[in-house]
Amino acid sequence: MTFADRIAAATAAIEPQLIAWRRDLHQHPELGNREFRTASIVAEHLRSLGLDEVKTGVAHTGVVGLLKGGKPGGVVALRADMDGLPVTEAVDLPFASKARAVWNGEEVGVMHACGHDCHVAILMAVASILAGMRADLPGSVKFIFQPAEEMPPEGEEGGAELMIKEGVLQHPTPSAIFGLHVTSRQPAGVIGYRPGPTMASSDKLKITVQGKQTHGAAPWLGVDPIVTSAQIVLGLQTIVSRNLDLNREPAVVTIGAIKGGVRENIIPDAVEMRGTIRSFDEGMRDTIHARVTELAEGIAGASRAQCQVCITKNYPVTRNDPALTEQMLPTLTRVATTGPRPMGIELVPKVTGAEDFSFFQRLIPGLFFFVGVTPPEIEPSQAHANHSPRFIVDERGLEVGVRALANLAVDYLAAQPA
Incomplete structure (x- = not known):
């Protein structure tokens, strides 16, 4: 047998x-x-x-x-x-x-x-x-x-x-x-x-946008981290669609959580975003990390806000x-x-x-x-x-x-x- x-x-x-x-x-x-x-x-x-x-x-x-x-x-x-x-x-x-x-x-x-x-x-x-x-x-x-x-x-x-x-x-x-x-x-x-x-690498993404708190009725007196964060989220979508050669490998950049503010008429000091990055090529992975940081910091700077990007590598x-x-x-x-x-x-x-x-x-x-x-x-x-x-x-x-x-x-x- x-x-x-x-x-x-x-x-x-x-x-x-x-x-x-x-x-x-x-x-x-x-x-x-x-x-x-x-x-x-x-x-x-x-x-x-x-x-x-x-x-x-x-x-x-x-x-x-x-x-x-x-x-x-x-x-x-x-x-x-x-x-x-x-x-x-x-x-x-x-x-x-x-x-x-x-x-x-x-x-x-x-x-x-x-x-x-x-x-x-x-x-x-x-x-x-x-x-x-x-x-x-x-x-x-x-x-x-x-x-x-x-x-x-x-x-x-x-x-x-x-x-x-x-x-x-x-x-x-x-x-x-x-x-x-x-x-x-x-x-x-x-x-x-x-x-x-066969399966993607996995990275944890955290972006903190620091603005300046003010009354919601007078936004010009502060720096709005919520609007800045919205612009960053939209900007992140261009990394996969415009910065990567998707003929090589697919990739994903997803923001899954946004936290900021406690009241409808207060623009908060800060907003925190959390997300995940997935890729199938180590070179593309490094490119994504660099572009996420450059883009988030650039948008924040143009909005007079400050931005801290933290990317943690989980799995290869x-x-x-x-x-x-x-x-x-x-x-x-x-x-x-x-x-x-x-x-x-x-x-x-x-x-x-x-x-x-x-x-x-x-x-x-x-x-x-x-x-x-x-x-x-x-x-x-x-x-x-x-x-x-x-x-x-x-x-x-x-x-x-x-x-x-x-x-x-x-x-x-x-x-x-x-």
Whole structure:
């Protein structure tokens, strides 16, 4: 029996447990750097499989397990993110989340609105399957269960970047890493992939415009930061439309929040704007940062106001290694076109969402792909997106994720020199 046949049989056997894990995790979501219950469940499971090494407390709550195969070979890593979002669930499910927590000083509902509960359950199942094949496994598999992909709380470090600082890619060092994300953009079970830039870099933007407060009936006695901010917002739209070569890559500059003033007849002293910047090319990213600063400061100066621009880099571009993607595409295609519900594989467009899997890809070749979880009766374009309080998962897509990660690990190791 081939590795693929063994993985298929083992996946079918573990699917009920896979779904049970996912539902339990969904009902008990935890925010970034606070995934204590989730980490405990993962660590207990990995230890029960007899893994050679299980580390906990990595980057606060991360768990890392190492499975050494019975045959010599290389090392490959598989990653799943564990955290939920500060979102109050609006889906009527028997296992819907009722959890609440404090996020950046505010009490919030908590929900696995991005599908990380699926990712954890999938990787737990993969660990079970590969542990059952240990004697024939040609090399080692490092299982990385990562906290805080959705950003840690303000003032804290976390996520993939902190895991790397704490040595997750050392002792031993994997030569490749694979990860997946469930998505509402595709029907349940469809695999989506893309070589090269796949998900955008993500930067946080804060612009503070300082004017001079005055009575609203006498604006000439002050400097209006609200009008100045409106001009800046409009000006920012020209950065993408007029300053960038969009034949190369797309980009986004969005202002998502504006705060200023407390009363209709008072022109305030200051206005604060917050936004996000997304791009797929590091050179274009630097250009956007420079133009945002030049434009905002220029408009403010022309309006007799002062302006402070603060841009914080969050995540780099999620860039799938082209050679690794080409090497593993036959594996993904085989998985997508076989199994109990073969749904196929698609070359997907770039995604302007961001992923801190990108930090791993900066150091070793990585492949990050998508698995659809939208029920077949719903058109994906009409489905509630990831991060929505109404995001739903067709659990029939989960076994595809299990077979994909397990087959990628085994096929990659089998192709490496002993």
